[in-house]
Amino acid sequence: MTQQDASHPGQDHPLPEDTMTDLVSDGPVQAHGPLARLAYALGGIGLLGATAADTLAVAGRHTGIHLLGSIELVQAMVVILASSAMLIVTIVHGHASVHMLTERLRGVTAARLARFAALLSALVFLVFAAGSAWIGAELWNGHEQTELLHIPLRWLRLLWTVFALLIAWRFLRFAFGADRPEQA
């Protein structure tokens, strides 16, 4: 079962938080801190940018005006929106997890287990950041870029590395008991 309040998953009317995936997050926790605002703003730009690029490409193709490079633009937008989205879901504690056992544990034990889970999660994102940084460093002077629009991939890789570090930091804050969603 993928939510915190497993005994009554419908209580908070999962819609619209769980559309498309049936993975249920902890609910629409609002985060108002500067990091969250930045992530929402970047993610929103990514979503609207990807929509605009592909819609214009389709409209262009069907009216005989071919707009080249829309796929590359969408790719860049998706990097921005996906990185931001993963940070947001971490800030709002919205990752999908199985609560069949933890919901049956005593409060203290469940909290300890949650902190342990956050520690392991931080480790995962630290590995992502380290792996991306390694590859980024290897390819930095290669000036990797897209074919048509020459969008530099090294900056996108760097962006992801920074976001992976931020996500790891958020998990670590939670693991060591310093995290509250509204502090984001």
Add this chain to the structure above:
Amino acid sequence: MMAPEMIGLCGILILLAMLAAGVPIGNSLALVGLGGLAVMISPEAALIKAGVVSFEVIMKYELGVLPLFLLMAHLCFAAGASRDFFDVAAKFVGHRRGGLALASIGGCAGFGSISGSSLATVATISSVALPEMRKAGYHPGFASGALAAGGTLGSLIPPSGALIVFGIIAEQSIGKLFAAAVVPGISQAIFYMIAILILCAFVPSLGPATARVPWGERLRSLRKVIDIFALVMFVIGGLMIGWFTPTEAASVGVTAAFVLLIARRRFSRAAVVDALQSTLRTTGMIYVVIIGALLFATFVSVTGITDALSSLVSDLDASPLTAIIVMALLLLLLGSFLDGVALMLLTTPIFLPIAEQLGYSPIWFGIFLVRTMEIGFVHPPLGLNIYVIQGIAKDLSLGTIFRGVIPFLVADFIHLGFLIGFPALTLWLPSVVGG
């Protein structure tokens, strides 16, 4: 040194332990995948794989389809599309025995074509249809059972989030998967309707008829859904006939949903911001899970577990049909404690190569997997849809709802049997359309 298959088995056991301990699904999959690769190849290889896979996933154009379809759904919700499908269907068939239950199946199918999710569908349609059915004197178990089962249509009817995730993990065409889901989705709804008609024919008190609505009013009510229906037909139809790729279809869908929002006079900054924020929260959750699943799949393929299982199936000399039935039983068993998408991510890397070796198409397997996963939404002990309904109607006991679902579960098993027995039901449409 332990045999690779044993390392794989240990990895799966550690994964189950981590999931039980509440470690997020995506992170558990990634940790086991990376740990396994570190043990089997080298820590450096695991580190590089982490960097490569994580960036490749977030750079993947095809995966952009998911957040964009999500945004389309949220904009449609903001446009007030949630209860209209049920209302319209109720006006057309509500006066028949079990008519409101039939309407709830129609409402679920219609809403599922926007939401792509079982839980969202059951939560939305139940909050509208359940009070109406109870007011009309429907048996509570029957009414809630129909809704719980109908809600599962959201997972299969395109654009389905589960199929998009499967398409990414299994590297299959999302357009073909959507096309393949059309006939199974429609036939599933028909099976539920037949179950309702049979039940109400034998026990009329389960779903009494309500007052007949004049034809003028019925036709006028169509105006409430015609624009959303046109949007869905345009997006999914355009995708199937090759006007646009899945990601383009989703982008065009978002643009059309914006137009809908304006046309319905619901456009506001708050509505758009809310839709964007909700989309981003769900998107983040999915991306982590997909990165984790791909790392886990790499580890599983390195261990050779799937080859060992395939050899086992060959050695047993079991027919492909028997092997698929065993897989379905295993999926149903695992579905008792793992939810749908987690089940899919865990089993696809193991079962898909076996199914392919047995001669089954990966497109067919995707539909089979999602259909089996759907049954997990209504069968005990997990049955998430049941809990969603109980959250809406707290006076109904879980036992009442589970009992109400039983006839629909029978319909589910017969339908699954049809899909297994007649793969053409799934594979015909993708063979004749583009995408």
